[in-house]
Amino acid sequence: MIIKINVMKTLTEKRVIDALSILHVKAENQKHSGSVSLPNAERFMAISVEQGNFLYLLGFLAKAKTIVEFGCSFGISTIYLAAAAKDNGGSVITTEMEAAKWGPALDNIREAGLQDFVTLFQGDAMVTLQDVKEPIDLLFLDGSKKLYLPVFELLKERLHPGSIIFADNADHAEAISFIDYVTSANDRFVTASLFDGRSIIIYVV
Secondary structure, three states: OOOOOOOOOHHHOHHHHHHHHHHHHHHHHHHHOOHHHOOHHHOOOOOOHHHHHHHHHHHHHOOOOEEEEEOOOOOHHHHHHHHHHHHHOOEEEEEEOOHHHHHHHHHHHHHOOOHHHEEEEEOOHHHHOOOOOOOOOEEEEOOOHHHHHHHHHHHHHHOOOOOEEEEOOOOOHHHHHHHHHHHHOOOOEEEEEEOOOOEEEEEEO
């Protein structure tokens, strides 16, 4: 028996497809032109199309209504998350440290037609996310790797059994403290490595 799941409703809308296509091309062009030499305020540091589709699918299938993102950058990942939030009747709370990225990110989210499903803060995540009150269904970590554990500690009281945490760039040295924490607490978390070890998914039990 084959069970068909009707997903990717919002992700197949023309405005969303067009916005993501343009942004992914810009990110790829920047990467191939030597983005390492650029300041963080100008670098996309974007997830791939495959990671984006996975994020959407994760949020949609988990029926995540409250999604929190640490590290919006220019909004590529936020658009995938917001598409899932829209289909679930939920919303995304996201934050970006670089002031120069806040406006362009908001513009990109608007181009995708998803601004009504996103609250975008600018500033230190340890400040901007401290007032999150809602139970968090999906937490995406993609900002400064050294802040993965502090941000997690800040938000852990808002997580619940069934919450999902997805951390990109989990193979970075600065993320080790966070990875060690969640992988050692196997009575509280189920973890799996994804995308050739670059990412980790954590399920709260």
